[in-house]
Amino acid sequence: KAGVTQTPRYLIKTRGQQVTLSCSPISGHRSVSWYQQTPGQGLQFLFEYFSETQRNKGNFPGRFSGRQFSNSRSEMNVSTLELGDSALYLCASSSGAWGVYEQYFGPGTRLTVT
Amino acid sequence: AQTVTQSQPEMSVQEAETVTLSCTYDTSESDYYLFWYKQPPSRQMILVIRQEAYKQQNATENRFSVNFQKAAKSFSLKISDSQLGDAAMYFCAYRSPREGTYKYIFGTGTRLKVLA
Numbered sequence: 001k002a003g004v005t006q007t008p009r010y011l012i013k014t015r016g017q018q019v020t021l022s023c024s025p026i027s028g029h030r031s032v033s034w035y036q037q038t039p040g041q042g043l044q045f046l047f048e049y050f051s052e053t054q055r056n057k058g059n060f061p062g063r064f065s066g067r068q069f070s071n072s073r074s075e076m077n078v079s080t081l082e083l084g085d086s087a088l089y090l091c092a093s094s095s096g097a098w099g100v101y102e103q104y105f106g107p108g109t110r111l112t113v114t
Numbered sequence: 115a116q117t118v119t120q121s122q123p124e125m126s127v128q129e130a131e132t133v134t135l136s137c138t139y140d141t142s143e144s145d146y147y148l149f150w151y152k153q154p155p156s157r158q159m160i161l162v163i164r165q166e167a168y169k170q171q172n173a174t175e176n177r178f179s180v181n182f183q184k185a186a187k188s189f190s191l192k193i194s195d196s197q198l199g200d201a202a203m204y205f206c207a208y209r210s211p212r213e214g215t216y217k218y219i220f221g222t223g224t225r226l227k228v229l230a
Contacts (some may be wrong), residue, residue: 103160
């Protein structure tokens with residue numbers, strides 16, 4: 001079974017621009033979570049999607065948004081990029097079944113904002 | 115709100131020795147799930163071990179085992195016979211099964227160095 005894939009793997013953007021990151025979960029997984037990882041803050045939860053619905057959202061400004069498609073693939077968008085948005089963005093998928101909470105992570109997208 | 119604390123930013127262990135990584139958490143819930151994840155340098159995060167709070171028996175996966183102390187809200191990871199490939203960041207995580215949560219809370223991580 002293929003693992004979680006994320007595209008692109010690396011991205012360099014300029015402050016003020018917007019960016020879209022993509023995540024394809026493991027086949028059959030319906031839940032996708034997004035995290036921002038930085039050396040200073042560790043893993044910060046962004047949001048979680050299940051069956052195209054956002055079920056929870058972390059404490060990030062509205063510039064961070066996401067969506068999930070009917071095939072469970074998910075995208076994350078950051079508008080009006082700031083230097084502080086430079087981070088590794090991780091996507092994780094899980095089956096979404098009750099009591100099955102293991103998350104499987106993708107390799108991440110390294111975003112650098114200049 | 116739940117919190118997860120990893121008080122050891124960095125640990126070192128000699129190859130073939132045993133090391134214990136600490137994790138404490140705070141919650142008012144009685145049912146929850148705890149995890150240890152490993153993130154090798156420049157590689158994907160992978161699940162090491164999981165523990166359900168309602169199970170008294172400590173989880174074990176080969177050389178990895180946990181010491182789960184529910185009353186003390188402690189969840190430490192023991193790595194036996196350490197290998198060079200164990201060098202990584204280790205994250206402790208908490209997950210509530212309560213309807214409406216749907217998120218994991220991660221600790222800040224412990225960087226494990228394995229010395230040859």
